[in-house]
Amino acid sequence: MAVELTAAHACLTGYVGIDEAEPLLSWAIDHPEGTVDLSGVNHLHAAVCQVLMACSVRIVAWPRDEDLARWLPPSRVWQHEANAKHTASKQCTDL
Amino acid sequence: MNPLLAQFVDESAELLDRCNEGLLRLEQDPQDRAAVDALFRAMHTLKGNSGLFDFPELTEVLHAAEDVMEALRLGRLQYQPSLGDLVFHLLDVVRQGVADIRVEQKPTAVIAQATALITALKGWLPQGAAEADSIQHEPSAVPEELQLVLPFAAQTALWPVFETVDTLWYIAYRPQPDTFYHGEDPFWHARRTPGVVWGTIVAPRSWPALENFDLYRCVLEFHLVSQAAQADIAHHFQFQRDSVRLCALDRWRLADLGGAEALTAMAGARREALVSLLQRGAWEEWERWLAEEPDASGPAAWFRGFAQAGQQDPDRLRAAVRHWAVSLGLETCVGTEEKPGGLPPSAASRPQEDLGRHDAVMPSTATIRVPAAKIDRLMALVGELVVAKNGLPYLAKKATSEYGAEPLARELRAQYAAIHRIVEDLKMAVFDVRMVPLSTVFQRFPRLVRDLARKLGKQVTLSVVGGETEIDKGVAEILAEPLMHLIRNSLDHGIEPPEERERLGKRVPAELRLSAWYEGDTVIVEVSDDGRGLDSDRIKQRAQEKGIMTASDLARLSERDAWHLIFHPGFSTVDRVSDVSGRGVGMDVVKQVVERSGGRVALDSHKNQGLRVRLMLPLAMMSRRVMVVELGDQPFGVPIEHIVEVVRCAPDGQQSLGQRATLVWRGRSIPLVNLGEMFHTIPGPRLNGFGECAVLVGRVDDAEVGLIVDGFRETVDVIVTPLEGPLAQLSVYEGSALLGDGSVLLVLNLRELIQWQWS
Amino acid sequence: MGHTVLVVDDSATMRLSLKTTLEMHQFQVQTAENGVIALDWFRATHQPPALVITDIHMPEMDGLALIRELRALPRGRFLPILVLTTESQEDYRQEARRLGATGWLIKPVRGSDLLAVIDRVLPHH
Structure with missing residues (x-):
């Protein structure tokens, strides 16, 4: 079990799989002011990531797992994170 | 021979039979779809299997044959008798080749004819099919505009990587919206990309209201930079080829991404100094200049990395700096303008799947499969x-x-x-x-234990030891059921729920051990747990309730004797009938099954420390050694394992305890049975010259009995077969055996005799 | 105990080969010789597998039909499924992908390739 939900706080740990996405979304809808602790997370399934990013909950602790932390966009509230500042158009090739 | 190769050789014979059969049916009816399908499938499997070993000719021949079968299956080719001749011939050659593997470690017959067979088979392939196989999967060369998402800090961090590689790959991975329904976690996939030096999740610009958010539709993208080779990256994303865009990123392109901005971010005077230094290639001054720069993580750090990475080509570096300066209006006097960067040739190619083969597995001895x-x-x-x-x-x-x-x-x-x-x-x-090997029996238990533990809400680790111990096939076969019952019992009755264990200060998870080892001619199979153990008081209480024994008899029973009551038919220590162990066989059946194969069951237990059940089984279940005893003129057999001693005793050595005759033997009183009386053979025991009669002292478990017989003969090895017909009701006999002189020997069941004596 | 992998192939040799490799790497392996058996087990088991590896051509129910059936089950929706194909079966690979397969393995499957692919589709944490 990787997700512990209380009234205003969600604590995620270990590997958080796709099965956790739905309860997390319901929780986020019910608790728009909720806070999330990711400190013990090793991996978030993409579906869980997008739930966390789509809702307005606040991440109060970032993963201690350095590799995972590097991947997560830095914004405090992910929803407001637009694409990074530096973009450029380049020709590229199909894989 | 290696087990896998042995399996291959065995299975090939079956598959070739199936091919033959399919082909015969096809010959009868060329429109028989089922026959074509069966033929194709068998050929396909054969080919797939052969690929596991280093027999390239065999695989190629089968591959060519499979192509022909596929053409038949898809209706591109019509079956003709001459094609049948070729395939029959091929099957013969392959069969010989597989036989050669057994003996010569290689499919000699196939190697000799491979080229001819392949040519002949290819001749049957319709033109189109042959070409279809060779179609190159060209990457679509349509270029697409790609937004490189690479923050300034990430750029700075990438500079040191160019000390070891010249080209990095920028990867934009845009999973299909239904990616989750393909069992994919694109984020994990992105994280596992080989050679990742930087990566990020890219969110869409806007999100729908949460209530309308379809959480199983993937809207995220993953952008990353890898230093791995392109082929490795392509291989990593081979399942997502359409969702990935690659872009080569060399140092000049990276410079172009951030140079102008880095320059803009610097204060005016320093900016001019920087441009001048870089233009002149005055590296010593440059070092000094950097040391004065207060912000080590900002533009200066970016330029430090850039200068380091670009030093090897000062001309190009100068041109890049000049270009930025010009674009920012800093430099008026420019020479020939050079556009920095330039894509390396886009050598996007198909992923190179490594189809290397397994190391050759060579058989050492030939095997044959026998039903x-x-x-x-x-x-x-x-x-x-x-x-x-x-x-x-x-x-x-x-x-x-x-x-x-x-x-x-x-x-x-x-x-x-x-x-x-x-x-x-x-x-x-x-x-x-x-x-x-017992592992054939043991292998099902990890699964069983896990499923049961889950069902019962218990936490258990199962350790299995000694699976390599070998035992007679027949014994192994009958062992599965008793073991399953013992394990179910342990989980259901023995092992406590986790809360109870914690309260008792016992380890969670509980430990269940299944082990086997040799002891002389016996194989011991032991099931032990660290659960509640046997509670002799409760067992006695239960036995009384069930009317198995009277209270006074129970009171005399030792703890150990009480344990054995659980083997009594119909005994169950738990009141509720659980759906795990409360149905089907009971402990009595466990015991019967084990004893029928000539084995014994032993118990050992300590309250609250656990239970250990040992099954002592004969290595082989074949003949049994029995002692022949005489009653009148008739011989009877007694299994030797139950015989403790043969003694002679005078009638005055016998005593009567109430109704029962007993014999004082080694300081103990044991019940005495007059077999002759029981079987109505002769009125009284035959006495020898000293007025003594012959007594055989037998023991089953911990119960002893003395049998008065008329005489002992030799011990013989016999095959005991269960009695049939009305005789089967006579539980005092284990079965009958044929003696060398053709006479029939009835073998006594000592357990029943003792129980009969007790009741 | 490690993840359970369900291996579905009508060839005993292939099953043994995959089972041996997987068990060497601490996976629990359940094997089935066709889609029907695999599906029956999958419906009944209390411990659904973390991954399914299935052959394409099998009697009774082939691999493509198995993928379709598994994807229709609630607990099969997001399950990683790999199909075993030969090099030339590009059309089957694409069809399998379309039906919801996660990826494929090319026979003969080398142990290192198998584990690399599993590492990509199964997070270990």
């Missing part, structure tokens, strides 16, 4: 031979007693000894063939 029934038949014949052999001593006796031919009797006995030795060797050889 189990044939071995059983062999075993039965050996059994008959044992019995026939036992006829020789009778013959020797007869030679002396009836014909007075003592020299002949001697020769017969010598011959008997020689045959006996050979029969023993033969028996061992057949045993050996029948031996299977």
